[in-house]
Amino acid sequence: MSATLIAINTRSLVTRSFLFDILALAFIYFVPTISHMLNVPLYLVEPMRIMLIMAIAHTAKRNAYLIALTLPLFSFLVSAHPHMLKVMLITIELVINVWLFYYLSKKWKNYFGSMLTSIFLSKGIYYLMKYALISFAFLDSSLVSTPVFLQIITMVIYSGYLFFVLSRKEIDPPQFVDPTR
Secondary structure (H helix, E strand, C coil), X not given: CCHHHHHHHHHHHHHHHHHHHHHHHHHHHHHHHHHHHHCCCHHHHCHHHHHHHHHHHHCCHHHHHHHHHHHHHHHHHHHCCCCHHHHHHHHHHHHXXXXXHHHHHHHHCCHHXXXXXXXXXXXXXXXXXXXXXXXXXXXXXXCXXXXXXXXXXXXXXXXXXXXXXXXXXXXXXCCCCCCCC
8 A cells, every 4th residue: 555545545544534533523613502492301312422422433532532532521610510620430341341442342353242341331430430530529410310221221322323434434444544543
């Protein structure tokens, strides 16, 4: 494969990642407005996780980590929500989600199971940390604010989406090697 082809495709991936990041930030920025306009609490479907899943599916691994690290803080900066301790909890949860997904998918070679497990385990860690913060009175909120059945449904849908997208990439692989993965 020629170096020119790799360089062109690398630029394309960087451009796609940059555009995705702008879209993700805009989406998070407008979630409160969209929720208000539609009279639907969109936070229940975890918009940050949606952006994370889409970053994993459509951009490079590095970009998925960037999204996990920055979206909670961006949300706090533009809307003062969630509380700064929850920003840290959500950031940790999303980073663990990304790391576990890539780790498990390499071991298991199963995108659906890897994503489902990584979401489940990262949520478990999130709830353990949140419980500790509530117990020590650092955080004043309920432990579970999104109904568990809805969390299970979204876990399955997001894992299914990722499975579908990444499995399609294996069936119809791109004609270049992605040097950023």
